[in-house]
Amino acid sequence: MLNDDVALLRRLPMFGDVSNAKLKLLALACRRNHYVAGDVLIRQGADALSLFILVSGEVEVTRERAGDALVLARLGPGAIIGEIGVVLDTPYTSSVIAATDLVVLEIGKTDFLELVKELPQLSMGLIRELARRVLRTSDLYEAALKGH
Amino acid sequence: MEPSLFRYIWMHSRRDQLIVLAIILASLPFYFASFDIPKRIINEAIQGRAFADGQQTAPLFAWTLSLPGWLGGGTLAAFEGFEAGRIAYLFGLSFLFLALVIINGAFKQLINTQKGVLGERMLRRFRFDLYGLMLRLKPEDVRAMKPAEAASIINNESEPIGGFIGDAFIQPMFLGMQALTALAFITLQNMWLGMVALAIVLIQAFIIPELRRELLRLSRLRQIESRRLSGRIGELVEIAPAIQNHAAGPYTKSDIGDRLGILLDVRVRLFKRKFAIKYLNNLLAQITPFFFYAIGGYLAIKGQLDIGQLVAAIAAYRDLPPPIKELIDWDQDRADVIVKYEQIVSQFPPESLKPPEDEHPTKPPPGDAPIVLEGVRLKDRLGQALIEPLSLTIHRPAQVALAGAGGLAQDMLARIIGRQITTYNGTVRIGGMDLASMENATARTVISYAGPEALLFHGSIRDNVAIGLVRTEPPETPPPVDPRERQRQREALKSGNPLAPYSIGWIDAGAPMETAAPVDDRVMAALFVTGMAEEVYRMGLQGxxxxxxxxxxxxxxxxxxxxxxxxxxxxxxxxxxxxxDALAYNSNASIAENLLFGVRQGPKLADDALGSDAYLRSILEAEALVLPLADLGLHTAESAMEVFSELPVGNPLFERFSFVRADMMPEIKRSVEAVRVRGGVAQIGPADLSVLLNLALGYVETRLRLGLMEPLLQARIVRARNSFRSHLPQSYAAEVEFYDAExxxxxxxxxxxxxxxxxxxxxxxxxxxxxxxxxxxxxxxxxxxxxxxxxxDFDVGVGGRQLLVSQRAAVALARAIVLRPDILIVDGALSVMTPGDARKIMQSLRRERRGRTLLAVMGDAAEADGYDQVLVFDGPRLIENRTPGSARGAAAPNEEPSHAAA
Known part of the structure; x- marks a missing residue:
């Protein structure tokens, strides 16, 4: 239901400052989709056409290199997937496969970018989310350096 | 364009003008006779002068012309006539008068019709010529022209000129002849009366035009102010969403109000002057009978003028002022339209026009002829250099990058080579042919420019792309068989318009290839390169x-x-x-689709009419669905208000995601308010109920996900489906097409x-x-x-508004490549695309351009990897001219590349 989707989005830090009306608009722009375990949500190298928000279930993020598939992460509810490719307008850099049956909110690239363009609160949220990731990466890098 | 209006008219309508003139001349004897007969009726029949000395009969229809005393007083006999008694004589002359009235009326009708048709044909020609002139304007001058002003010039301002054209020669001839005939007739009756009539005519002819001079000045002013107003309104309409967003309505209203005030002032002065002149004109016209009665009566009493002559002279005078007045009007119109004509022609000064296209365009330069720039220099209006003197050679075929982060030189150079700027210093030649003066018909196969503006017109995607394939010469059409087509061609010929109809044969599927391919294939191939083919396919699935x-x-x-x-x-x-499934509710379809189990196609069940349609309402009432659906509509309305009420009118998100139209929001709010005030959907009026039902009937559960479609409601709708179909009146047969699996x-x-x-x-x-x-x-x-x-076939809407901005750009780019020109210039054509899409399309374009030339403008030379030649600008100066063989780094401007780029 739309209200459930809005409630889910409200819990995500990226959309924390977005008003209820705008979150409803975002939810309206999304499709609520089910995948069964083993379904491919994102294929590495494909055009980034959609962004996914995991409602329930888990996915595995893998990257293929020289024929080997390396599992990068296993993500659960609330995870946002595919936003890098959508924002940078580059092909997906990893594959994402449903590890369990799952429900996602899926929004097309053009719709998402249109919303970001028109809704400053949403673009601010996106910037914050990306900044958080940069910080996390930099923390990980620092920790790795210390480990050496 | 011919600077003199009268020369323009004479040049194009000489033959028709002379024909009408001949008709006018043929009408004059009848016109003259219509003055003479009343005199004879009075003198010869009523007063019995023809039956003097007790004669019982007199020759009827004996045609004699009586000369006044000062011309010798004799009579000229042309026909002896028939002997008739006095009553027969009276009726004979009266019927002759009646016949003359009919003949003169017929002449008048014929002349006016001919004149009107001639005017309309010339108006058609004039507008057509103006459109042709607009197409001959240099690209930079076309851009400076406001669309609303151009439309006003071609459509509105030309209208009075067209109206005058029919009158230009014929009216003064016709009226002048009529006035002269009446004047001559009066003079023949009595010289003094003739002199009086002539004097009044001369006063009118000289004083009135003098007074009208100011009128003309004001009229000119009115035209200029009206055009400015049109231009400003056009401009404001274009930016209306921005005005609404910034609540700048009152500010722009004050601008329009001021302009309307100026226009009103001019018009008031114009009317004051106009009616003052009219008063004087009428006074002069009315004063003449005073002289006629006084002088004519005196002469009649003295026996120097018989009563018949006086009555005939007064009757003839009654016919004199209208032509004179109309002649004066004509003179005013003449001066007025000459000013208008000059105003219009001045919009197309010769220096802004490219030479007319030759019927036989010159052969295009060879595909490998280099582009040679010599001393090319360009300044802006303030004299700042946009391109500093530039001489270089671009060898072909090659893929050339024009790069530069600051300044406009790379864009300007692209526009010069793309023939969008034709006024600059220096020369650009291809195979020895000067680019600026190259004819369009030749240039189209050589160069195609895709700029940042995606200029689409109202029509299908095919129309917008295939315009790149139209013939430059009219297609050959077989001689028409259909009489209406024959008539259309005859009229087109008389107005100097093209004979070939717009609807057939203009698209040349073979151009410029040796073998023709179906137009759609060529258009799709071009759209494939610009990344639009997939979307066109999807649009087709929705077709x-x-x-x-x-x-x-x-x-x-x-x-x-x-x-x-x-x-x-x-x-x-x-x-x-x-x-x-006829027995199941489809959650991916709207309630209306489920209720009808089919597709609506008539006006009775159109979106806005659905909720108030009597038949549908009767079914909903019978199935007790009105209130549940109204309640569902209320929830939908509240959601729409919550989600979209914060968005300003014209926000693209509304268009993209809204499940209601922006213009419906006020009535939706009103209906929701009505429910609140009255305490429930059951209490609201029929108009509000229709609004809520319309919303409910358009509701698709899977799209809005409001959780309003309970299984029970779904089942009731499926049951109502059967009622709807089984009771459907005959008058609704064409309103809905039912689904049928077979x-x-x-x-x-x-x-x-x-x-x-x-x-x-x-x-x-x-x-x-x-x-x-x-x-x-x-x-x-x-x-x-x-x-x-x-x-x-998808209709792109006015200016392509039914397409996304990126789709418009893709269509415009496809148009630029569909003819497979030797040189393609891409100057900001992909700027509205996302970077990823732009990158992919550019790669696709580069593949398509293999063996031909591509000039691509880019902000950063780092993007120019793989290009055959890279021209890097810093501000207005070329700082690097790099080819694969040349050393990477700065190169002196005006340097020749070391070798031909492959």
Whole structure:
């Protein structure tokens, strides 16, 4: 239901400052989709056409290199997937496969970018989310350096 | 354009003007006779002068012309006539008078008709010539012209000129002859009366035009102010959404108010002057009878003028002021339209016009002839250099990058080579041919420019792309058989318009290739390069065919439906498609679709009329569905208000995501308010109820996900479906086309017909897998081309507004490449695309351009990897001219590349 989707989005830090009306608009722009375990949500190298928000279930993020598939992460509810490719307008850099049956909110690239363009609160949220990731990466890098 | 209006008119309508003149001359004897007969009726029949000395009969219709005393007083006998008694004589002359009235009226009608038709033909020619002139304007001057002003010039301002053209020569001839005839007749009756009439005419002819001089000045002022107002309104309409967003309405209203005030002031002065002149004119016209009665009466009493002559002279004078007045009007119109004509022609000064196209365009330069720039220099209006003197050679074929982060030199150079700027210093030559003066017909196969503006016109995608394939010369058409077509061609010929109809044969599928390919194939190939082919295919799936006109296509789609059904069963994909099932509710369709189990196609069941339609309402009432649906509509309305009320009018998000139209929001708010005030949907009035029902009937559960479609409500709607169909009145037969698994539904999109259902909502892989299945089936059935054709039929709307901005850019770019020009210039054409899309399209363009030349403008030279030649600008100066063989780094401007780029 739309209200459930809005409630889910409200819990995500990226959309924390977005008003209820705008979150409803975002939810309206999304499709609520089910995948069964083993379904491919994102294929590495494909055009980034959609962004996914995991409602329930888990996915595995893998990257293929020289024929080997390396599992990068296993993500659960609330995870946002595919936003890098959508924002940078580059092909997906990893594959994402449903590890369990799952429900996602899926929004097309053009719709998402249109919303970001028109809704400053949403673009601010996106910037914050990306900044958080940069910080996390930099923390990980620092920790790795210390480990050496 | 001919600077003199009268020369323009004479040049193009000489023959017709002379024909009408001949008719005028032929009418004069009858006109003269119509003055003479009343005199004879009075003198000869009523006063009995023809029966003097007791004669019982007199010669009737003896035609004699009596000369006044000062011309010798004799008579000229032309016909002896028939002997008739006095009463027969009276009636004979009266009927002759009646016949003359009819003949003169017929002449007048003939002359006016000829004049009117001539005027209309010349107006057509004039407007056509103006449009031709607009096309001859240099690109930079066309851009400076405001569309509303151009439309006003061609359509509105030319109208009075066209009206005058028919009168230009004929009116003064016709009226002058009439006035002279009346004047001559009066003078023949009595010289003094003739002198008085002449004196008044001369006063009118000299004083009135003098007074009208100011009138003309004001009229000119009115034209200029009106045009400015049109231009300003056009401008404001274009930026109306911005005005609304910034609440600048009052500010712009004050601007328009001021302009309207100026216009009113001019018009008031104009009217004051106009009616003052009219008063004087009328006074002069009315004062003449005073002289006639006084002088004519005196002469009659003295016996120097008989009563018949006096009555005839007064009657003739009655005919004198109208032509004189009209002649003066004509003179004013003449001065007025000359000013208008000069104003219009001045919009197309010769220095802004390219030379007219030659009928036989010169041969284009060879495909490998280099582009040679010599001393090319360009300054802006303030004299700042946009391009510093530049001499270089671009060898062809080559892919050339024009790069530069600051300044405009790279853009300006692209526009110069793209022939968008034609006024600059220096020369650009290709194969020895000067680029600026190259004819369009020659240049189109050589150079194509794709700029940042995607200029689309109202028509289909095909129309917008295939305009790149139109012939530069009219297509050959067989001699017309249809009489209406023959008449159309005759009229076109008389107005200097093209004989070839707009509707056929202009697209040259072969141009400039040796073998013709179907137009759609060429258009699709171009759209494929610009990344739009897939979207056109999708639009085609949403398109409709008319099985009456294309029964074969409908049968083939039905066969494809069966194939898809078989494949779905084989692959066990049933859960991915929710079929149209007469016994089940389809959650991917609207309530209206479910209720009707078909597609609405008539006005009675149109979106806005649905909730108030009497028949549908009767079914809803019978099934007790009115209140549940009104309640559902209320929830939908509240959601719409919550989600969209914060968005300003014109916000693209509204257009993109809203499930209600922006213009419906006020009435939706009113209806919700009505429910609140009255305490429930059961208490609201019929208008508010219709609004809520309309919203409910458009509700699609899977799209809005408001959780309003309980299974019980779904079941009741399915039951109402049967009632709706079984009781459908005959008058509603054409309003809805019902779904039938064995028939093609013309009112439904192709994709609904192929699936006979909808892709199931909520299954992540459904869209991709079903789309794949459809594509595979269409390919195997040979139907992909037909679907593409339907996609190409998509109406892009005014200015392409039905397309996304990126789609508009892709269509405009496809138009630039569809003719496969030798040189393609891409200057900001991809700027509205996302970087990824722009990158892909550019790669695709570069593949397509192999063996031909591409000039691409880019902000950063780092993007120019793989280009044959890279020209880097810093501000207005070329700082690097790099080719594969040359050393990377700064190069002196004006340097020749070290070797030809491959």
């Amino acid at each position: 409709r065919i008319d099985p009456e006109r294309e029964p074969d296509a409908a049968d083939r789609f039905l066969e494809a439906r069966r194939r898809i059904r078989r494949r779905v069963a084989e692959l066990k994909l049933e859960r991915l498609i929710e079929p149209f 028939r093609y539904c013309a009112a439904a999109p192709v994709v609904d017909n192929l699936l006979f259902g909808r892709i199931a909502y909520g299954i992540g892989t459904a869209q991709a897998r079903v789309s794949e299945l459809i594509a595979e089936t269409l390919r195997d059935s040979g139907l992909t081309g037909l679907v593409n054709r339907l996609g190409l």
